[in-house]
Amino acid sequence: MKYNIAVVPGDGIGPEVVGEAIKVLNAIGQKYNHQFNYTTVLAGGAAIDEYGECLPEATVEACKNSDAVLLGAVGGPKWDHVPGPQRPERALLGLRKALGLYANLRPAMIFQELADASPLKPSILDGGLDILIVRELTGGIYFGEHVTESGEDGSVTAYDVEKYSDYEIQRIARTAFEMASKRNGRVTSVDKANVLDSSRLWRKIVSEMSSDYGDVELDNMYVDNAAMQLIRDPKHFDVIVTGNMFGDILSDEASQITGSIGMLPSASLADGNFGMYEPVHGSAPDIAGTDKANPIATILSAAMMLRYTFNLSEEADAVEGAVRRFLADGFRTADIAGTGDAISGTVETGDRIAGYI
Amino acid sequence: MKYNIAVVPGDGIGPEVVGEAIKVLNAIGQKYNHQFNYTTVLAGGAAIDEYGECLPEATVEACKNSDAVLLGAVGGPKWDHVPGPQRPERALLGLRKALGLYANLRPAMIFQELADASPLKPSILDGGLDILIVRELTGGIYFGEHVTESGEDGSVTAYDVEKYSDYEIQRIARTAFEMASKRNGRVTSVDKANVLDSSRLWRKIVSEMSSDYGDVELDNMYVDNAAMQLIRDPKHFDVIVTGNMFGDILSDEASQITGSIGMLPSASLADGNFGMYEPVHGSAPDIAGTDKANPIATILSAAMMLRYTFNLSEEADAVEGAVRRFLADGFRTADIAGTGDAISGTVETGDRIAGYI
Numbered sequence: 001m002k003y004n005i006a007v008v009p010g011d012g013i014g015p016e017v018v019g020e021a022i023k024v025l026n027a028i029g030q031k032y033n034h035q036f037n038y039t040t041v042l043a044g045g046a047a048i049d050e051y052g053e054c055l056p057e058a059t060v061e062a063c064k065n066s067d068a069v070l071l072g073a074v075g076g077p078k079w080d081h082v083p084g085p086q087r088p089e090r091a092l093l094g095l096r097k098a099l100g101l102y103a104n105l106r107p108a109m110i111f112q113e114l115a116d117a118s119p120l121k122p123s124i125l126d127g128g129l130d131i132l133i134v135r136e137l138t139g140g141i142y143f144g145e146h147v148t149e150s151g152e153d154g155s156v157t158a159y160d161v162e163k164y165s166d167y168e169i170q171r172i173a174r175t176a177f178e179m180a181s182k183r184n185g186r187v188t189s190v191d192k193a194n195v196l197d198s199s200r201l202w203r204k205i206v207s208e209m210s211s212d213y214g215d216v217e218l219d220n221m222y223v224d225n226a227a228m229q230l231i232r233d234p235k236h237f238d239v240i241v242t243g244n245m246f247g248d249i250l251s252d253e254a255s256q257i258t259g260s261i262g263m264l265p266s267a268s269l270a271d272g273n274f275g276m277y278e279p280v281h282g283s284a285p286d287i288a289g290t291d292k293a294n295p296i297a298t299i300l301s302a303a304m305m306l307r308y309t310f311n312l313s314e315e316a317d318a319v320e321g322a323v324r325r326f327l328a329d330g331f332r333t334a335d336i337a338g339t340g341d342a343i344s345g346t347v348e349t350g351d352r353i354a355g356y357i
Numbered sequence: 358m359k360y361n362i363a364v365v366p367g368d369g370i371g372p373e374v375v376g377e378a379i380k381v382l383n384a385i386g387q388k389y390n391h392q393f394n395y396t397t398v399l400a401g402g403a404a405i406d407e408y409g410e411c412l413p414e415a416t417v418e419a420c421k422n423s424d425a426v427l428l429g430a431v432g433g434p435k436w437d438h439v440p441g442p443q444r445p446e447r448a449l450l451g452l453r454k455a456l457g458l459y460a461n462l463r464p465a466m467i468f469q470e471l472a473d474a475s476p477l478k479p480s481i482l483d484g485g486l487d488i489l490i491v492r493e494l495t496g497g498i499y500f501g502e503h504v505t506e507s508g509e510d511g512s513v514t515a516y517d518v519e520k521y522s523d524y525e526i527q528r529i530a531r532t533a534f535e536m537a538s539k540r541n542g543r544v545t546s547v548d549k550a551n552v553l554d555s556s557r558l559w560r561k562i563v564s565e566m567s568s569d570y571g572d573v574e575l576d577n578m579y580v581d582n583a584a585m586q587l588i589r590d591p592k593h594f595d596v597i598v599t600g601n602m603f604g605d606i607l608s609d610e611a612s613q614i615t616g617s618i619g620m621l622p623s624a625s626l627a628d629g630n631f632g633m634y635e636p637v638h639g640s641a642p643d644i645a646g647t648d649k650a651n652p653i654a655t656i657l658s659a660a661m662m663l664r665y666t667f668n669l670s671e672e673a674d675a676v677e678g679a680v681r682r683f684l685a686d687g688f689r690t691a692d693i694a695g696t697g698d699a700i701s702g703t704v705e706t707g708d709r710i711a712g713y714i
């Protein structure tokens with residue numbers, strides 16, 4: 001089979017980590033007889049430098065014309081002076097909206113060998129953690145009206161609108177229930193229904209949807225409580241489904257709990273099989289170009305691409321297995337190394353993982 | 358001096374813990390020659406049961422006519438069937454708005470003797486933690502428009518408006534800078550300025566205000582990053598200032614990090630000296646009436662009242678010192694007891710702390 005992938009390397013360490021993920025995809029292609037075609041396009045700071053805008057129309061078109069998008073990371077202090085609407089991060093928001101990527105999947109998992117890296121006590125984690133956060137990604141306060149206005153008396157007021165419609169909640173709830181039914185059968189829906197109308201609608205629709213999934217247990221939790229329970233008893237959670245803003249906060253909190261943010265992939269899915277795949281970590285401009293970046297989060301993002309967009313679960317398993325073998329064999333990139341560990345650079349890490357395949 | 362305190366015991370363990378705080382206040386009154394007059398009024402579930410509404414006008418009036426309010430906790434499963442606008446928690450929102458309590462102070466601190474209770478590794482806390490969260494409490498998405506509407510096609514959309522005006526940001530920023538200048542001189546302002554207009558205004562105003570406080574260092578942080586840094590390196594923070602919604606989430610996350618939520622007080626201040634004081638924990642209906650509740654958070658809330666509303670800092674120090682002595686002498690309520698600790702009930706705890714004074 002032929003698969004067309006739009007590649008958005010982005011800024012900082014983006015191009016390096018994306019390069020290693022492509023190396024691993026090519027190893028998969030060779031072994032399983034698939035052809036991956038790559039079209040590289042610019043977004044973020046790199047696009048500002050080249051075209052004067054963070055998300056050129058040509059980039060959006062190339063992504064739309066592909067089967068999936070592989071993204072590195074965008075942004076960096078170099079573009080701190082760029083005015084708001086053209087800042088590199090806006091490319092992310094623009095891509096999400098233009099490509100209809102409403103379902104953001106963010107696994108927060110702990111690899112046995114790296115359990116020590118968690119800031120939480122071992123007694124709380126009991127050696128493991130495997131949460132999937134399903135964050136709504138094209139609605140809510142991110143995409144409602146944003147207004148700043150001056151009063152006649154010279155005062156200034158600014159507002160943003162958190163808005164959800166039933167169909168937006170239905171489709172993200174469906175994603176969460178489907179995922180949970182293939183995992184441990186539990187969905188925790190997070191909202192602030194004691195204060196917000198949008199949350200009350202959220203809770204109502206998610207509860208209605210749950211009757212279609214008899215094998216999945218649903219509980220509802222307020223966002224402030226969820227922020228606590230993630231620390232107190234993270235193993236309570238299987239799948240968490242929540243809106244864009246709460247999902248932004250809780251998914252980052254959950255990644256921090258694993259202690260190994262350099263290992264965490266993400267997928268942003270549209271209806272059908274289309275998706276954009278990217279590591280959770282940022283562009284880390286301070287280590288760009290030094291062969292220090294950990295490419296594993298991007299490699300695991302490529303595995304998610306194999307699984308969710310291309311429906312190649314055997315191939316996805318092979319990538320994840322290769323990462324596990326890399327760790328089991330004692331290799332570590334700088335960010336996850338303990339004292340005394342020999343350190344594997346970005347390229348060596350990609351080579352080894354591709355080699356295991 | 359005479360001080361008039363409106364007392365809102367509320368539901369669950371509320372009446373018990375408030376009773377012990379009053380015991381301690383009376384011990385202070387006796388030692389330092391102050392007269393505390395108490396007017397007890399109902400709010401929350403107790404008010405629903407008695408008057409059919411969670412916040413009777415008479416309660417608001419009694420609070421307005423007092424110098425300060427001492428509140429226990431509201432809510433419980435008994436009122437789960439009550440429709441939204443009359444749920445017990447709405448009494449809190451109503452009191453905050455009616456009394457103009459725009460500045461919520463939530464210390465997240467670790468008592469040396471209880472450092473083990475934190476879910477974080479000792480290496481991260483290094484034995485201590487002392488963060489003050491300053492949460493804006495009468496604005497933002499809590500008090501913007503809340504609307505649910507049906508479209509002609511039968512679809513339903515709900516929205517809530519996150520709104521801030523310059524003067525609201527100015528006054529809460531002032532509180533934060535004043536607090537920081539009496540503490541470790543650092544303010545972290547938390548927002549989502551890469552997405553929200555209200556956050557961009559927030560960041561602009563807070564930065565402008567900071568020039569009035571040359572001795573205080575200001576840094577700005579996105580809310581998703583703040584949720585991570587609180588776990589990764591909580592000692593980074595001195596004072597955190599943020600809006601109502603982000604403050605709700607981050608203050609609960611920070612309290613959980615201490616591991617002893619039964620110890621944490623809060624103050625909600627209006628212009629001038631007026632304030633409402635309450636423990637951070639909830640109404641814990643499961644242990645109500647069993648003499649198991651920890652009254653220390655409420656006792657420390659009373660200490661905040663002495664400090665912030667009555668300007669009695671020596672007296673406030675005396676209460677805090679008595680709590681420290683209680684812990685140093687090895688006494689523990691059930692929630693903070695280790696294996697083998699003898700357990701002190703609610704009443705015994707109040708008696709002992711009052712006794713130390």
Ligand SMILES: CC(C)[C@H](C(=O)O)[C@@H](O)C(=O)O
Pocket residue numbers: 089092093248551552581
């Ligand atoms: C960069 C920012 C706009 C973005 C978001 O808030 O969605 C990021 O934090 C993320 O979670 O992908």
Ligand SMILES: CC(C)[C@H](C(=O)O)[C@@H](O)C(=O)O
Pocket residue numbers: 194195224446449450605
């Ligand atoms: C009960 C609820 C409305 C309230 C809030 O969100 O403000 C509570 O969580 C708090 O933080 O005091």
